Amino acid sequence: MKRKGIIYGACLAAALIICIIWIFIQKNRTVTQPVAYIYQDGQLIRTIELYNVESEYSFDIGCTDGGSNTVCVKPGSIGITYADCPDKVCVKTGFISSDAVPVVCLPHRLMIQIRGAGDEGPDSITY
Amino acid sequence: MNTKKLAALSLLTAIALVIYILESMIPPLVPVPGIKLGLANVITLFVLVYYGAREAAMVLTVRVILSSIFVGQITYFFYSVAGAAAAFLIMWLFTRINRKRFLWFTGAMGGIFHNLGQILVAVLIMGSPYILSYFPFLMISGIITGLFTGTCVQLLIKRKIKA
Numbered sequence: 421m422k423r424k425g426i427i428y429g430a431c432l433a434a435a436l437i438i439c440i441i442w443i444f445i446q447k448n449r450t451v452t453q454p455v456a457y458i459y460q461d462g463q464l465i466r467t468i469e470l471y472n473v474e475s476e477y478s479f480d481i482g483c484t485d486g487g488s489n490t491v492c493v494k495p496g497s498i499g500i501t502y503a504d505c506p507d508k509v510c511v512k513t514g515f516i517s518s519d520a521v522p523v524v525c526l527p528h529r530l531m532i533q534i535r536g537a538g539d540e541g542p543d544s545i546t547y
Numbered sequence: 548m549n550t551k552k553l554a555a556l557s558l559l560t561a562i563a564l565v566i567y568i569l570e571s572m573i574p575p576l577v578p579v580p581g582i583k584l585g586l587a588n589v590i591t592l593f594v595l596v597y598y599g600a601r602e603a604a605m606v607l608t609v610r611v612i613l614s615s616i617f618v619g620q621i622t623y624f625f626y627s628v629a630g631a632a633a634a635f636l637i638m639w640l641f642t643r644i645n646r647k648r649f650l651w652f653t654g655a656m657g658g659i660f661h662n663l664g665q666i667l668v669a670v671l672i673m674g675s676p677y678i679l680s681y682f683p684f685l686m687i688s689g690i691i692t693g694l695f696t697g698t699c700v701q702l703l704i705k706r707k708i709k710a
Binding site for chain 1: 578579580581622649669674675683687694
């Protein structure tokens with residue numbers, strides 16, 4: 421019975437270690453020509469070629485049920501600087517410049533994903 | 548179901564609801580969507596071990612519906628249902644296998660599957676598989692918070708609390 425506990429513990433430890441290594445590998449990813457794809461309700465609503473951005477600017481994206489997010493674009497990176505939802509997770513995510521993780525606003529079903537200019541569509545992403 | 552059990556289960560549901568509401572007042576600790584402590588899961592697992600699957604499913608259903616009424620947004624209801632259902636099924640499986648033993652592991656599995664259920668709903672709602680890149684973060688948080696809730700239940704059961 422004690423062996424079973426050890427096996428369970430080892431499984432969890434292994435899962436933890438794999439996840440931590442995975443996160444570190446993802447963190448070091450870089451994209452040469454970053455392009456931001458903004459999705460709302462699963463639809464692509466805007467594409468921004470971040471490598472062509474000269475100066476910083478912001479714009480608002482209204483949500484179908486009333487909320488809004490302010491997206492800020494900088495040369496090479498993009499982020500959400502304001503959201504009127506209670507949790508503000510998307511603002512805390514900060515600016516992203518690689519395809520490691522997207523910026524996500526769950527309550528407004530808004531997502532910003534970065535891909536390289538050469539990558540066409542989701543199929544070209546390899547994990 | 549006798550009156551005593553009904554009262555006990557109602558009380559446990561109320562406790563779970565209060566835990567859930569209090570927890571939702573804590574601002575997100577990390578900038579990753581979907582990560583939370585999941586303390587209300589203590590009650591689910593406790594009822595599952597102490598009473599059984601039917602009772603746990605009842606408490607969980609009432610708690611999920613009431614909590615989505617008390618705490619905000621309709622969008623979160625689907626995440627809540629998916630997470631709760633996935634966590635419930637896996638914890639049920641492991642309490643069938645191990646009974647009251649290794650509850651820390653059962654809790655951790657519950658945490659992992661709760662997040663797995665939620666992220667799959669997120670993929671459906673957001674219409675994009677990219678969200679899955681958050682899964683390693685959710686997996687880590689699920690294991691850690693799940694170990695905590697599992698250990699809590701183990702201590703409760705050990706002390707032979709009469710519910």
